[in-house]
Amino acid sequence: GNSVTQMEGPVTLSEEAFLTINCTYTATGYPSLFWYVQYPGEGLQLLLKATKADDKGSNKGFEATYRKETTSFHLEKGSVQVSDSAVYFCALRNYGGSQGNLIFGKGTKLSVKP
Amino acid sequence: DGGITQSPKYLFRKEGQNVTLSCEQNLNHDAMYWYRQDPGQGLRLIYYSQIVNDFQKGDIAEGYSVSREKKESFPLTVTSAQKNPTAFYLCASSIGDGVQETQYFGPGTRLLVL
Numbered sequence: 287g288n289s290v291t292q293m294e295g296p297v298t299l300s301e302e303a304f305l306t307i308n309c310t311y312t313a314t315g316y317p318s319l320f321w322y323v324q325y326p327g328e329g330l331q332l333l334l335k336a337t338k339a340d341d342k343g344s345n346k347g348f349e350a351t352y353r354k355e356t357t358s359f360h361l362e363k364g365s366v367q368v369s370d371s372a373v374y375f376c377a378l379r380n381y382g383g384s385q386g387n388l389i390f391g392k393g394t395k396l397s398v399k400p
Numbered sequence: 401d402g403g404i405t406q407s408p409k410y411l412f413r414k415e416g417q418n419v420t421l422s423c424e425q426n427l428n429h430d431a432m433y434w435y436r437q438d439p440g441q442g443l444r445l446i447y448y449s450q451i452v453n454d455f456q457k458g459d460i461a462e463g464y465s466v467s468r469e470k471k472e473s474f475p476l477t478v479t480s481a482q483k484n485p486t487a488f489y490l491c492a493s494s495i496g497d498g499v500q501e502t503q504y505f506g507p508g509t510r511l512l513v514l
Contacts, residue, residue: 290442318499329406329490329505330443337499375442379501387458388433388503390442 288313292376292391299398305363307394309350309376312357317378319343319352319359320388324373333361333374366398403427404506406491411511413478413485421476421509423491430494432474433503436460437488446489449474478511486513 293308311317318337322330334343339354350361359376376391404425413419423432431450435443445458449468463482468474474493478485488510494503 316499318501320502322505327508329404329507330492332502332504335502377442387445387448388443390444392440392442 288317288378288380288389290376290378290389290391292374292394295373295393295395297394297396299366299396301368301398301400302365303398305361305366305370305396307361307374307376307396309359309361309391310357311359311376311378313378313380313389315380316354317380319350320377320379321348321350321359321361322375322377322390324375324393326372330375366396368398368400371396371398404491404493404504406489406506406509408509409507411509412514413511414514416480418477418479419511421478421489421491421511423474423476423506424472425491425493425506426472427493427495427504428471429504430471431501432468433492433494434458434464434466434474434476435490435492437490437508443490446476485511487511 289312291310320335321333323333324330334345336343336352342351348363350359373393373395375393377388407422433448434446437443447466449455465477490508491506492503
Protein backbone atom coordinates (compact mmCIF):
# COMPACT_ATOMS: atom_id res chain seq x y z
CA GLY A 287 0.00 0.00 0.00
CA ASN A 288 0.85 3.68 0.04
CA SER A 289 2.76 5.14 2.96
CA VAL A 290 4.95 8.09 3.95
CA THR A 291 7.78 8.01 6.48
CA GLN A 292 9.27 11.20 7.90
CA MET A 293 12.19 11.68 10.22
CA GLU A 294 11.07 11.92 13.82
CA GLY A 295 11.34 15.22 15.58
CA PRO A 296 11.55 17.48 17.25
CA VAL A 297 14.26 19.18 15.27
CA THR A 298 15.86 22.14 17.03
CA LEU A 299 18.06 24.54 15.08
CA SER A 300 19.61 27.93 15.56
CA GLU A 301 18.57 30.78 13.30
CA GLU A 302 20.34 30.74 9.91
CA ALA A 303 21.15 27.02 10.16
CA PHE A 304 20.60 24.63 7.26
CA LEU A 305 17.46 22.49 7.44
CA THR A 306 16.82 19.03 6.07
CA ILE A 307 13.71 17.02 6.91
CA ASN A 308 13.79 13.57 5.38
CA CYS A 309 10.75 12.04 3.73
CA THR A 310 10.53 8.70 1.96
CA TYR A 311 7.49 7.07 0.46
CA THR A 312 6.08 3.75 -0.69
CA ALA A 313 3.62 3.82 -3.54
CA THR A 314 2.66 2.04 -6.70
CA GLY A 315 2.73 4.06 -9.87
CA TYR A 316 3.61 7.75 -9.94
CA PRO A 317 2.21 9.68 -7.00
CA SER A 318 2.22 13.44 -6.55
CA LEU A 319 4.21 14.58 -3.51
CA PHE A 320 3.53 17.48 -1.17
CA TRP A 321 4.92 19.32 1.83
CA TYR A 322 2.45 21.04 4.14
CA VAL A 323 3.25 23.27 7.13
CA GLN A 324 1.14 23.66 10.27
CA TYR A 325 1.70 26.59 12.60
CA PRO A 326 0.53 26.21 16.22
CA GLY A 327 -3.25 25.99 16.53
CA GLU A 328 -3.83 26.39 12.80
CA GLY A 329 -4.75 24.28 9.80
CA LEU A 330 -2.31 23.05 7.18
CA GLN A 331 -0.86 25.28 4.50
CA LEU A 332 0.51 23.93 1.26
CA LEU A 333 4.23 24.70 1.16
CA LEU A 334 5.26 23.06 -2.11
CA LYS A 335 4.53 20.14 -4.39
CA ALA A 336 5.98 18.03 -7.21
CA THR A 337 4.02 15.90 -9.62
CA LYS A 338 6.66 13.88 -11.45
CA ALA A 339 10.16 12.48 -11.06
CA ASP A 340 12.99 15.05 -10.91
CA ASP A 341 10.54 17.91 -10.40
CA LYS A 342 11.68 20.45 -7.80
CA GLY A 343 9.05 22.22 -5.74
CA SER A 344 10.04 25.48 -4.10
CA ASN A 345 8.43 28.20 -2.01
CA LYS A 346 9.56 30.72 0.63
CA GLY A 347 13.16 29.46 0.45
CA PHE A 348 12.13 25.81 0.94
CA GLU A 349 12.90 23.22 -1.73
CA ALA A 350 12.24 19.53 -2.30
CA THR A 351 13.11 17.32 -5.26
CA TYR A 352 11.05 14.29 -6.30
CA ARG A 353 13.56 11.42 -6.43
CA LYS A 354 11.95 8.31 -7.82
CA GLU A 355 15.15 6.22 -7.67
CA THR A 356 15.37 6.72 -3.90
CA THR A 357 11.59 7.23 -3.34
CA SER A 358 12.37 10.41 -1.45
CA PHE A 359 11.15 14.01 -1.21
CA HIS A 360 13.40 15.64 1.38
CA LEU A 361 12.63 19.20 2.45
CA GLU A 362 15.54 21.67 2.61
CA LYS A 363 16.10 25.30 3.45
CA GLY A 364 19.42 27.04 3.41
CA SER A 365 18.86 29.46 6.31
CA VAL A 366 15.96 28.99 8.73
CA GLN A 367 14.26 31.76 10.67
CA VAL A 368 12.43 31.74 13.99
CA SER A 369 9.20 32.20 12.01
CA ASP A 370 9.77 28.79 10.35
CA SER A 371 9.02 27.05 13.67
CA ALA A 372 6.10 24.75 12.89
CA VAL A 373 5.19 21.14 12.15
CA TYR A 374 5.99 19.95 8.64
CA PHE A 375 4.03 17.14 6.95
CA CYS A 376 5.09 15.19 3.91
CA ALA A 377 2.20 13.68 1.92
CA LEU A 378 1.52 11.76 -1.25
CA ARG A 379 -1.50 11.44 -3.47
CA ASN A 380 -1.87 8.41 -5.62
CA TYR A 381 -4.44 7.69 -8.28
CA GLY A 382 -7.05 5.00 -8.47
CA GLY A 383 -8.67 3.39 -5.45
CA SER A 384 -9.63 6.09 -2.91
CA GLN A 385 -9.51 8.98 -5.30
CA GLY A 386 -8.44 12.20 -3.66
CA ASN A 387 -6.93 10.51 -0.65
CA LEU A 388 -3.81 12.24 0.65
CA ILE A 389 -1.52 9.96 2.66
CA PHE A 390 0.37 11.87 5.35
CA GLY A 391 3.51 11.24 7.34
CA LYS A 392 3.32 11.78 11.09
CA GLY A 393 4.85 15.23 10.91
CA THR A 394 8.18 16.70 12.04
CA LYS A 395 8.21 19.52 14.56
CA LEU A 396 10.81 22.21 13.89
CA SER A 397 11.88 24.70 16.55
CA VAL A 398 14.21 27.52 15.53
CA LYS A 399 15.99 29.39 18.31
CA PRO A 400 17.21 32.99 17.93
CA ASP B 401 -11.37 36.95 0.44
CA GLY B 402 -11.63 33.39 -0.83
CA GLY B 403 -11.01 30.61 1.58
CA ILE B 404 -12.21 27.78 3.75
CA THR B 405 -13.88 28.52 7.06
CA GLN B 406 -14.51 26.08 9.87
CA SER B 407 -16.62 26.70 12.94
CA PRO B 408 -16.52 26.63 15.81
CA LYS B 409 -12.82 26.82 16.66
CA TYR B 410 -13.45 24.78 19.84
CA LEU B 411 -16.35 22.41 20.45
CA PHE B 412 -17.28 20.47 23.56
CA ARG B 413 -19.26 17.26 23.43
CA LYS B 414 -21.11 15.61 26.27
CA GLU B 415 -21.46 11.85 26.64
CA GLY B 416 -24.02 10.46 24.15
CA GLN B 417 -24.36 13.71 22.24
CA ASN B 418 -24.09 14.27 18.49
CA VAL B 419 -22.22 17.40 17.40
CA THR B 420 -21.84 18.98 13.98
CA LEU B 421 -18.75 20.72 12.67
CA SER B 422 -19.20 23.28 9.95
CA CYS B 423 -17.03 23.65 6.84
CA GLU B 424 -17.72 26.29 4.18
CA GLN B 425 -15.67 27.26 1.13
CA ASN B 426 -16.10 30.06 -1.38
CA LEU B 427 -13.35 28.85 -3.72
CA ASN B 428 -15.77 27.13 -6.11
CA HIS B 429 -13.96 23.84 -5.50
CA ASP B 430 -15.84 20.68 -6.41
CA ALA B 431 -14.20 18.28 -3.96
CA MET B 432 -14.19 18.54 -0.18
CA TYR B 433 -12.64 16.40 2.54
CA TRP B 434 -12.66 15.80 6.30
CA TYR B 435 -9.55 14.68 8.16
CA ARG B 436 -8.87 13.86 11.78
CA GLN B 437 -5.56 14.74 13.44
CA ASP B 438 -4.42 13.17 16.69
CA PRO B 439 -1.38 14.39 18.67
CA GLY B 440 1.89 13.30 17.10
CA GLN B 441 0.07 11.71 14.21
CA GLY B 442 -0.52 12.54 10.61
CA LEU B 443 -3.95 13.21 9.22
CA ARG B 444 -6.43 10.44 8.53
CA LEU B 445 -9.28 10.73 6.04
CA ILE B 446 -12.83 10.46 7.42
CA TYR B 447 -15.05 11.28 4.42
CA TYR B 448 -14.72 12.98 1.09
CA SER B 449 -17.06 14.32 -1.56
CA GLN B 450 -16.19 14.82 -5.20
CA ILE B 451 -19.51 16.42 -6.13
CA VAL B 452 -22.75 17.70 -4.61
CA ASN B 453 -25.05 14.98 -3.25
CA ASP B 454 -22.32 12.37 -3.34
CA PHE B 455 -19.73 11.36 -0.74
CA GLN B 456 -17.48 8.43 0.05
CA LYS B 457 -16.10 6.90 3.23
CA GLY B 458 -12.45 7.37 3.99
CA ASP B 459 -10.23 5.26 6.21
CA ILE B 460 -11.92 6.02 9.56
CA ALA B 461 -15.59 6.77 8.77
CA GLU B 462 -17.13 4.78 11.63
CA GLY B 463 -18.97 7.03 14.09
CA TYR B 464 -19.13 9.96 11.66
CA SER B 465 -21.64 11.17 9.07
CA VAL B 466 -21.63 13.89 6.42
CA SER B 467 -23.89 15.60 3.92
CA ARG B 468 -23.17 17.59 0.76
CA GLU B 469 -26.34 19.43 -0.22
CA LYS B 470 -24.51 22.49 -1.48
CA LYS B 471 -21.20 22.88 -3.27
CA GLU B 472 -19.98 25.33 -0.66
CA SER B 473 -20.77 23.29 2.43
CA PHE B 474 -19.66 19.92 3.82
CA PRO B 475 -20.71 19.54 7.48
CA LEU B 476 -19.40 16.66 9.58
CA THR B 477 -21.45 15.11 12.39
CA VAL B 478 -19.62 13.29 15.14
CA THR B 479 -22.15 10.80 16.49
CA SER B 480 -22.37 9.16 19.89
CA ALA B 481 -21.08 5.99 18.22
CA GLN B 482 -17.63 7.60 17.94
CA LYS B 483 -16.11 6.52 21.25
CA ASN B 484 -12.92 8.54 21.05
CA PRO B 485 -13.85 11.83 19.38
CA THR B 486 -11.27 14.11 21.01
CA ALA B 487 -9.11 15.34 18.13
CA PHE B 488 -8.39 18.23 15.78
CA TYR B 489 -10.67 18.12 12.73
CA LEU B 490 -9.55 19.61 9.45
CA CYS B 491 -11.65 20.30 6.40
CA ALA B 492 -10.10 20.65 2.96
CA SER B 493 -11.20 21.37 -0.57
CA SER B 494 -9.40 20.79 -3.82
CA ILE B 495 -8.95 22.15 -7.28
CA GLY B 496 -7.56 20.52 -10.37
CA ASP B 497 -7.70 17.07 -11.87
CA GLY B 498 -5.37 14.14 -11.71
CA VAL B 499 -1.77 14.99 -10.96
CA GLN B 500 -2.57 18.70 -10.75
CA GLU B 501 -5.08 18.30 -7.92
CA THR B 502 -4.09 20.24 -4.81
CA GLN B 503 -5.90 20.29 -1.47
CA TYR B 504 -6.25 23.42 0.63
CA PHE B 505 -7.13 23.30 4.32
CA GLY B 506 -9.27 25.26 6.71
CA PRO B 507 -8.12 26.42 10.18
CA GLY B 508 -9.56 23.39 12.00
CA THR B 509 -11.96 22.66 14.85
CA ARG B 510 -10.74 21.17 18.11
CA LEU B 511 -13.31 18.80 19.63
CA LEU B 512 -13.11 18.01 23.33
CA VAL B 513 -15.22 15.61 25.38
CA LEU B 514 -16.64 16.78 28.70
